[in-house]
Amino acid sequence: MQTEEEILKIKKVKNTAVRTVVLRHLLNQEKAQSLKDIENALAYTDRSSIFRTLKTFEENKVIHSIEDGSGMTKYAVCAEGCNCDPKDLHYHFYCTNCDKTFCLFDVLIPKIQLPENFKLQQANMVVKGLCNNCNK
Amino acid sequence: MQTEEEILKIKKVKNTAVRTVVLRHLLNQEKAQSLKDIENALAYTDRSSIFRTLKTFEENKVIHSIEDGSGMTKYAVCAEGCNCDPKDLHYHFYCTNCDKTFCLFDVLIPKIQLPENFKLQQANMVVKGLCNNCNK
DNA sequence: ATAATCTTTGCAATCGAGTTGCACTAAAAG
């Protein structure tokens, strides 16, 4: 497992106090985090600083963003060697009753044949409905 | 083609002035409409009335909502016999440069095998990137 | 038909995620 410093160095992002704690937090979580999640976890760090940090991380492929249907963009650290291709991604299932998001790791996203000269940057596949707990 | 009155009767939604004009507008458009689109088109109808009308329509399966990556929820009239299954839907391609949304009618969404006892209500497949015009 | 009740509508206000301007501080370059 890489340290925050190593990751930032590899991705050519200058290391700062805010960047280190944000990245560390993301690495410590098993679920993708929203700006609000991070803000709540890091009580003494300003929201806009976290926001700009996330933008910087995203531009430099340190993290990628996910639309999971909850209405809030979530962020997760890219796996080693991740180039944010859709093949790295999976479906998200958002339960409209309990507001939980499930990652459907077992269901792979098929290759999408885009029209001529379209360039894919990101794919968000959100499935909404009732989870096993709420479907009664 | 059904009239607004027929559709509302079939879906058991009481007919009102606002509901008729909103539904008529949606029927007349070839593209899915955002709340703002409808608001602009119907100058003398209040936004919150349109909003509540859309919620009522959605609950009663008169229309379905679409997240197309633009950040605004869009609405489209359900086809006759549509039960808002994902099989009725298609991918949306959102160009991050020119902010246009393209419906990829030719690329069908494969059947998604959900985990045991999960109930699917809606699926939004959004692909982001550069369209043929911006990819130069 | 009339009163009581429920629904719909319009307006204004609010919410919340995201974003930006600006001044201050810290780090890098000269």
Added chain:
DNA sequence: CTTTTAGTGCAACTCGATTGCAAAGATTAT
């Protein structure tokens, strides 16, 4: 050490979505 560039914190703002409330309209019971 001075100049320049980058990062941070605070407050304010944007904008889509949503809600409280009172007036208007429709429905039901008397």
